[in-house]
Amino acid sequence: MAFLEQHIHDEPKTFVSKYLISYDHKVIGKQFLWYGIFWLLVGGLMAMLIRWTLAYPGVPFPIIGSLLFPHTGGVVPPDTYAMLFHMHGTIMIFFAITPILIGAFGNFCIPLMIGARDMIFPTLNMLSFWFSMASGGLLLLSLCLPLGAAAGGWTSYPTLSTNLGQPGAGQTLWLLSLFLFGASSTMGAVNYITTVITLRAPGMDYFKMPLTIWGIWLTSILNAIFVPVLGAGLILLTFDRVFGTTFFLAGAAATSGKGDPVLFQHVFWIFGHPEVYILILPAWGIVSDLLAFFSRKPAFGYKMTALSLTAITVLSTVVYGHHMYTTQMSPLLTQSFMTLTMLISIPSAIFFANWLGTIWKGSINFASPMLFSLGVVFVFGLGGLTGLYLASTSIDLYLHDTYFVVGHFHYTMAASVLLGGFAGTYFWFPKMFGRMMDERLAKIHFWTTMIPLNGIFTGMMLMGWAGMHRRLYNPFIYEFMEKLMPLNKFTTYCAIAMGIAQITFIYNFVNTIFNKKLPQAENNPWKVGTLEWDMPSPAPYYNFKEIPHVKCGPHEMGNPNLPEGKDFQYQTEELVKA
Amino acid sequence: MATKAQNLEEKMFQQSVAMTVTLIAFSMLFATLFLGFFLVRFNTPMWPPVEIQGMPVFLPLLSTIIMAVSSFTYHRLQTREPMRGFYWKLTFGLGVSFLICQKLLWSALTAKGILVSNGNVPSMVIAFTWIHAAHIFMGLALLLWLGRFIFKKKEELTEIKLINVGKFWHFLGVVWLLMYLTMFVL
Ligand code: HEM
Ligand SMILES: [Cu+2]
Numbered sequence: 001m002a003f004l005e006q007h008i009h010d011e012p013k014t015f016v017s018k019y020l021i022s023y024d025h026k027v028i029g030k031q032f033l034w035y036g037i038f039w040l041l042v043g044g045l046m047a048m049l050i051r052w053t054l055a056y057p058g059v060p061f062p063i064i065g066s067l068l069f070p071h072t073g074g075v076v077p078p079d080t081y082a083m084l085f086h087m088h089g090t091i092m093i094f095f096a097i098t099p100i101l102i103g104a105f106g107n108f109c110i111p112l113m114i115g116a117r118d119m120i121f122p123t124l125n126m127l128s129f130w131f132s133m134a135s136g137g138l139l140l141l142s143l144c145l146p147l148g149a150a151a152g153g154w155t156s157y158p159t160l161s162t163n164l165g166q167p168g169a170g171q172t173l174w175l176l177s178l179f180l181f182g183a184s185s186t187m188g189a190v191n192y193i194t195t196v197i198t199l200r201a202p203g204m205d206y207f208k209m210p211l212t213i214w215g216i217w218l219t220s221i222l223n224a225i226f227v228p229v230l231g232a233g234l235i236l237l238t239f240d241r242v243f244g245t246t247f248f249l250a251g252a253a254a255t256s257g258k259g260d261p262v263l264f265q266h267v268f269w270i271f272g273h274p275e276v277y278i279l280i281l282p283a284w285g286i287v288s289d290l291l292a293f294f295s296r297k298p299a300f301g302y303k304m305t306a307l308s309l310t311a312i313t314v315l316s317t318v319v320y321g322h323h324m325y326t327t328q329m330s331p332l333l334t335q336s337f338m339t340l341t342m343l344i345s346i347p348s349a350i351f352f353a354n355w356l357g358t359i360w361k362g363s364i365n366f367a368s369p370m371l372f373s374l375g376v377v378f379v380f381g382l383g384g385l386t387g388l389y390l391a392s393t394s395i396d397l398y399l400h401d402t403y404f405v406v407g408h409f410h411y412t413m414a415a416s417v418l419l420g421g422f423a424g425t426y427f428w429f430p431k432m433f434g435r436m437m438d439e440r441l442a443k444i445h446f447w448t449t450m451i452p453l454n455g456i457f458t459g460m461m462l463m464g465w466a467g468m469h470r471r472l473y474n475p476f477i478y479e480f481m482e483k484l485m486p487l488n489k490f491t492t493y494c495a496i497a498m499g500i501a502q503i504t505f506i507y508n509f510v511n512t513i514f515n516k517k518l519p520q521a522e523n524n525p526w527k528v529g530t531l532e533w534d535m536p537s538p539a540p541y542y543n544f545k546e547i548p549h550v551k552c553g554p555h556e557m558g559n560p561n562l563p564e565g566k567d568f569q570y571q572t573e574e575l576v577k578a
Numbered sequence: 579m580a581t582k583a584q585n586l587e588e589k590m591f592q593q594s595v596a597m598t599v600t601l602i603a604f605s606m607l608f609a610t611l612f613l614g615f616f617l618v619r620f621n622t623p624m625w626p627p628v629e630i631q632g633m634p635v636f637l638p639l640l641s642t643i644i645m646a647v648s649s650f651t652y653h654r655l656q657t658r659e660p661m662r663g664f665y666w667k668l669t670f671g672l673g674v675s676f677l678i679c680q681k682l683l684w685s686a687l688t689a690k691g692i693l694v695s696n697g698n699v700p701s702m703v704i705a706f707t708w709i710h711a712a713h714i715f716m717g718l719a720l721l722l723w724l725g726r727f728i729f730k731k732k733e734e735l736t737e738i739k740l741i742n743v744g745k746f747w748h749f750l751g752v753v754w755l756l757m758y759l760t761m762f763v764l
Contacts, residue, residue: 121596186603194596228603232610235709245694245701247614259698263617267610 008117008542023122024541025107028129030432032103033425035132036096037509043091046084048499049076055485055492057474078473082151083170085471087143089154090174092414093279094181095136100421101282102185102223103132106192106216108432112532112539113210115201115548120194124187131184135177142173150174153471155268156237158248158261163241175238182227182234189223192216201531203550207303208571210530210554212424214306215285218313219278226274226317233267262327269320277316279413280380283420284309284351287373290423291355292555293528294370295362296567299555301354308347308354315344325396334393341391348384352377363558367526368442372423375450376416379457383411386461401471404464410457419449422505430521433513434538441508448501455494463487529570530554548572597742601749604713608753611706615760618698629697632690637683638762641676642755648672649751656740666721666728669747673718680711703761710754717750 012018022028049068052061053076060066060074069077076084107125111118119125142149147168152160156174159165196217200209209217239245246259292299299305321329321337329337355377364370386408390396399405422445429437463484468475475481512518524533531548532539552575557568561576569576619625626633648669655665687693687704694704720743727735 186600190596190599190603193599197595198591224599224603225606228607229610232607232614236611236614236705239694239701239705243694243705245705246698247701247705259701260617260621263614267614270610 011541021126023118023126025111025119025122025125026432026539026541026543028125029104029106029108031129032099032107032132033432035129035136036098036100036104037506039091039095039099039136043088043096044499044502046088046091047495050081050084050088051492051495052076053081053473054475055489057476079148079151081473082153082471083148086151086153086156086174087139087149090139090150090178093154093275094178095139097279097413097417097421098181098185099132101279101417101424102188102216102219103129105212105282105286105421105424105428106188106220108428109210109212109532110192110195110216111199111543112431113213113530113554114196114199114204115531115544115550116195116199117543117547119191120199121191124191128184128187128191131180131187135180135184138173138177138180142170142177145170145173155265155272157268158237158240158264159250161237162249164249172238172241175234175241179231179234179238182231185223185227186231189220189227192220193224196220201544201548201550204571207306208550208553210285211288211299211302211305211309212282212285214309215281215283215288218309219281222274222278222281222313222316226271226278229267230271230275233264233271236267237264262324265324265327266320269323272323273320274316276409276413277312279417281309281313283376283417284380286420286424286427287376288351288355288358289530289554290369290373290427291358291377292557293526294365294367294373295359296365296558297358297362297555298553298557299354300357300360301350302553302555305351305354308351311347312344315340315347319344322391322396325393326400338391338393342388345384345388352381352384367426368437368439368446369423369427369526371443371446372419372426375419375446376423379411379415379419379453382457383408383413383416386411399464401469402464403460403468403470406470407457407459407461407464410460415453415457422446422449425509427526428532429509429512430525430537431532431539434521435512435518436521436525437508437512441504445501445504445508448504449498452494452498452501456491456498459487459491459494463491527568529556529568529573531571534570534572551575593738593742594745597745601745604749608710611702611709612756612760615702615706618702619760622699627697627699629700630692630703633692633703633762634683634686634690635762637679637686638758641679641683642758644672644676644679645751645754648676649748652744652747656744662728666725670718670721670725673714673721677711677714677718680707680714683707706757706761710750710757713750713753717747720746 012022012024019027019031022031049061052059058075060072061068061076065074065076069075069080071077107119110116139149145168148170150156150161150166150171150173152166152171156171161171196209196213236245236247240247240249240259248261248264249259250261288299288305319337319341321333322341325334325337359374359377386404390399390405390408426437426442429435464470466481466484466487468481468484476485521537523535523537525537526533529552531544531550534548535544548571550571551573552569552571554571556571556575559567559569559576561578562569563576651665651668651672655662655669658665684704684707687700692700692704694701724735724739724743727739
């Protein structure tokens with residue numbers, strides 16, 4: 001394969017060209033990081049309001065409650081409660097996790113780790129960020145509307161999301177906002193896919209790419225294919241709301257004609273199930289790499305891991321029906337979807353076993369990125385296993401729409417992705433900002449997050465198992481759920497503890513970026529051989545003076561043939577042999 | 579290291595990867611709409627249902643012919659260098675006429691009392707044509723962009739630009755053809 005001459009951009013000089021309107025993938029990555037963290041805080045605050053209401057129904061939210069809801073004396077009103085869980089889900093999925101895992105790490109890591117000077121289309125990249133900003137802006141705007149923001153749940157099923165279920169502009173703004181978000185994601189995906197295909201440095205074969213890149217690349221493929229499906233659904237729902245079409249209207253909601261609300265569920269989950277893998281694949285990739293780096297061993301079964309991730313990507317496109325077992329599908333269909341869903345556990349089990357194989361007999365360095373990665377191994381194990389219960393139709397008929405589902409997807413999506421995101425942040429921080437985050441605070445952050453986190457999500461699964469439904473304002477007015485009050489209180493305390501624990505992170509993050517007295521990070525603080533660690537910290541604006549020539553895999557560590565005093569080699573070095 | 583010619587080939591390759599991925603994304607959007615259309619269609623006891631009886635026949639046919647001719651003129655634009663400007667104007671004009679045809683079609687539907695709010699089938703037919711027309715707008719914008727290189731900055735006109743805009747334009751033609759066949763003919 002021939003290699004394109006990549007010219008070096010001019011060095012940005014002004015504040016605006018350096019930080020605001022930048023074509024540089026590293027700057028765009030950081031912009032996405034800040035953007036995602038901002039939304040993480042907004043979504044987190046909403047989670048607190050939700051949890052408070054579930055533990056203390058009818059009691060004013062402490063301190064800021066009376067500010068937020070003056071007309072009820074600080075109590076979260078029922079309609080606001082619906083809006084809160086809708087916005088919490090939307091924000092966390094599309095405005096926090098996506099920008100951080102895909103926007104920030106995707107942008108920052110792809111060119112650096114494959115040995116390119118930038119993304120292939122820097123302008124498109126910048127545009128993708130600004131589209132995200134616009135979509136975030138619309139969402140914020142919808143929070144200020146007199147009738148409130150959308151409140152049909154992040155899945156926005158009709159009839160909840162039609163004009164009948166949701167008068168006012170909130171839901172329409174939500175649809176537009178997500179449409180812009182989709183455009184941004186698709187642009188990003190086109191850019192990432194093309195960059196990985198065409199700009200890999202000489203010698204960087206697909207099977208020499210770090211697994212982080214594998215994860216992000218597969219995510220981008222799913223994004224390019226399935227986000228437009230959501231786009232179509234959003235357009236049709238918007239038409240229903242604005243132009244009086246009747247795609248999803250039935251019964252009393254339809255003045256004439258007969259639409260089908262379940263059609264939206266199909267469209268949503270054809271997108272929605274791949275979407276959950278879109279979110280987790282980058283985290284899986286990052287964790288696969290970090291486990292190897294901090295066990296000082298090559299990743300166990302590297303090729304198998306990459307292929308399993310690919311198999312999961314392919315299978316994830318044909319299992320969406322497991323979200324719809326209760327919609328009176330034909331039993332033949334439910335059983336097919338059940339079988340296909342169960343099939344996913346084969347490749348999942350393979351790469352999971354490979355993770356354990358990587359750690360096995362490694363000389364483990366429990367630095368903060370490793371702690372968080374091990375955390376992912378633990379929480380993903382729990383989340384994945386609970387998925388199998390839900391995949392089985394007969395069990396799901398009971399568990400569907402209970403807190404068990406909420407517990408399941410928080411373990412897989414919230415916990416795994418969040419911990420994976422933290423792992424990546426602590427790991428690449430020196431290369432992004434040129435200083436090391438404080439290790440002691442990072443470790444405190446890990447334990448103060450990990451312990452309450454498990455309290456919250458195990459609590460959710462237990463109450464779900466006991467039959468507590470999701471999305472209820474006050475479940476305890478039903479007799480059979482009364483006894484779940486103490487468990488709900490416990491879960492809320494854990495949530496508050498976990499919320500407070502994030503202050504350590506925010507402090508550490510902001511202080512390390514802005515405190516000029518802190519020392520400069522070394523070029524390669526973690527002693528890792530992938531391309532981005534063979535350059536100054538922070539990475540220079542041109543990335544590589546000379547495009548590197550890659551000669552070996554990403555985790556060549558602990559090789560007994562290495563000379564004394566060295567336990568890893570760079571990807572640009574010939575693999576040492578005996 | 580790469581020679582100049584190799585470099586050009588590389589560039590063609592990568593841009594064509596990008597356009598292909600983009601078109602896959604757009605195909606999924608339209609595929610979802612087709613899925614919706616077919617579900618609606620197969621759940622309708624009688625075809626065509628009363629809601630869309632008396633749909634115009636001539637206008638969609640004319641649109642199809644216009645689209646087909648414009649694909650042909652675009653092909654000429656790409657291959658006949660001396661006449662490029664002429665074929666560009668022709669293609670662009672045909673694109674605009676397609677939109678005019680669509681506008682007439684919508685007016686005709688309204689006149690016949692076939693409205694979006696009349697049920698699922700008219701909803702689908704009308705919304706689908708709206709969405710396709712919106713993409714034709716995008717295609718025309720791309721043609722305008724290309725026109726800048728054909729008429730003004732001639733030295734920056736590259737084969738890749740011609741190919742990519744062409745791919746998009748032909749894609750919209752194919753989508754229209756499928757729409758025409760499934761909604762207006764069969
Ligand atoms: C490992 C194998 C997995 C299996 C077998 C599985 C299975 C399922 C099933 C059957 C449901 C539907 C439950 C119901 O609504 O009744 C479900 C819901 C869900 N799963 Fe998983 N899952 C797996 C992994 C994941 C992963 C990795 C993620 C995210 C990163 C995820 C995110 C979700 C979400 C977000 C929902 C619920 C969406 C909602 O209704 O709001 N799952 N899962
Ligand atoms: Cu799923």
